Amino acid sequence: MKVSENVSLADFSTMGLGGRASYLTEITSRMEVITALDWARARRLPSVMIGGGSNIVWSDAGFQGLVMVNKITSYEVFQEDDTNFYLTIGAGEPWDGVVERSVSAGLTGIEALSLIPGTAGATPIQNVGAYGQEISQSLTTVEAFDTQAKDFVTLAGADCGFSYRSSRFKTTDRGRFYITGLTLHLMKGNPLPPFYGAVQAYFEEHGVTDYTPAALREAVVAIRSAKLPDPAVVRNTGSFFANPLVSEPKYAELAQSYEPLPHWAAGENKVKLSAAWLIAEAGFKDYHDAETGMATWPKQSLVLINEKARRTADLLAFKKKIVDAVQAKFGITLEQEPEMLPG
Secondary structure, three states: OOOEEEEEHHHHOOOOOOOEEEEEEEEOOHHHHHHHHHHHHHOOOOEEEEOOOOOEEEOOOOEEEEEEEEOOOOEEEEEOOOOEEEEEEEOOOEHHHHHHHHHHOOEEOOHHHOOOOOEHHHOOOOOOEEOOEEHHHOEEEEEEEEOOOOEEEEEEHHHOOOEOOEOOOOOOOOOOEEEEEEEEEEEEOOOOOOOOHHHHHHHHHOOOOOOOHHHHHHHHHHHHHHHOOOOOOOOEEEEOEOOOEEEHHHHHHHHHHOOOOOEEEOOOOEEEEOHHHHHHHHHHOOOEEOOOOEEEEOOEEEEEEEOOOOOHHHHHHHHHHHHHHHHHHHOOOOOEOOEEEOO
């Protein structure tokens, strides 16, 4: 196992910020997880596993332990019958590559999750979702090393504690599991309407009536490319805030003052509001902050971009400005999506 010392964590977050890691190593197999954990334990060091860094905010203080970069790759297909297919994939697989391969095989279930950056292993942590699909809808099992059991375990999707943009990996069991692989259940066939509003509008604009997995992927790629920056070009971590869930009475109260108020039914007497709309209405549409060097992306206020910031403290100061403004105007507290490390 090759271990590097005193590594800049800014290079391991698409936001390009953060301190330094005492040690860092790449993990390419399940057994290397055990080797790395034993190495850290022998030195009484904390450890953390990351993927592509597209949903991470590192502290300026860095990480005084071992950072494990997940590079475990594999892609296996099991065909149960003419309709049901199961994909078992390594947690280090680039996620969009997994989506692309499944769509090429005519499988439906994750095509609306196209162009989401990062690795496959990160998708269950925040129950990644977009345009009407969530990973929890397709995920059957998660393979992980359990630091409590000190062994590899297989968790059923139903046992992952999935909720809107969250899971047990992000909340009650944060840091306990090191995810090494996933199994997804996909179907041979076409996605069925009704489609997410933006997708339906794209289909109508382009005269698409044959709703194949490839057509849905093409629509999502076009929509995302038009409004979201490429993290390889513009430093960002995608959507920085989750769309807030409010009670129906709270929605009714806001709707009396703001029309139109973008919203979606979210079940259990909850309504989902557009965080991007709230941020823009609070005065942060295409906002460039000279004090912190941060900005909001011109085409999507939900995305915070690093223009000239040098410290995570700058990002957090800009975040606070937005959160405070939205709270003051709407009485809603926005929640950060990217994981803060160390937490």
